[in-house]
Amino acid sequence: MxxxxxxxxxxxxxxxxxxxxxxxxxxxxxxxxxxxxxxxxxxxSMKHSVWRQIQQKTTGANVVQFTKPRKKNYALPLTAALAIFLLITVAYQRWTGSYLNDSDAIVITSAQGDIEILEDHCKLQFSGYLQVFNRSSKIKSIECTNGEKYTLAPGETYYLETIDGKHSIVPESHLSPNDNYSRFIRGDVKIYPEKAKNNV
Structure with missing residues (x-):
């Protein structure tokens, strides 16, 4: 047979x-x-059939599978972290106005816009209400044409006003957090520095 x-x-x-x-x-x-x-x-065919039967019988059991470990790709997380860092840096510079070439400027905001002064001291004539920001890391000063002088601490914002022909200055740190003095900015200003850059 x-x-x-x-x-x-x-x-x-x-x-x-x-x-x-x-x-x-x-x-x-x-x-x-x-x-x-x-x-x-x-x-x-018989070999595959045997392996299928073994798999069916061991379903639910602790079957160890040996797979080649995947390499971790660090490029995407690093790229994302760098992009976030650059975005935060640019946003901070725009928010504070601290651009590299003008980091030592005094910024005077009037109704006409911002005027940046690179000198440590400048003379100005104004009427109305102004905002003055010392963007520098050092002490600077301004002088009104009537002879009044004001010292500006580093990184501090001030509000300069004229009432009945008399000038006064108030540091923003002395104001109430609820006060929004920047809404009152109006008036004219004329600067007499050696170097001034108008960003209007």
Missing amino acids: EINPEILKRYNEHTANEAECKAVEDWLNDYSEDRNVLSSNELN
């Missing part, structure tokens, strides 16, 4: 008759002939 896959299947399922069982057992015990009766496709 020739041993073929159908007989082997019946033998494994215990449905083969006595003659088929004896033929399979004789064939298994006989090492004299070439017993490779299954093609390579059939062997591969």
Whole structure:
């Protein structure tokens, strides 16, 4: 009797008759002939079938899978962090007005806009209400044409006003947080410095 896959299947399922069982057992015990009766496709199919059955039986069990660890890509997080840092830096510079070439300026805001003064001291004539900001890290000063002089602390904002022809200056730090003095900025100013840059 020739041993073929159908007989082997019946033998494994215990449905083969006595003659088929004896033929399979004789064939298994006989090492004299070439017993490779299954093609390579059939062997591969059986192999995959066995692995599928093992996977189905072990579903839910602790099966260890060996996978190649992925390399972490640090480029995207570093790029994002750098972009956020640059955005914050630019926003801070715009908010404080601290641009690199004008970091030591006195900024005087009037109804006409901002005037930046690079000198440590300047003379001005004004009427109305002004905002004065010492953007520098050093003490600066301003002098009115009537002879009144004011010292400006580094990084401090002041409000300069004229009432009945008399000038006065108030540091923003002395004002109430609820006061919005910048809404009153109006009037004219004329600067007499050696270097002034108008940003109107």
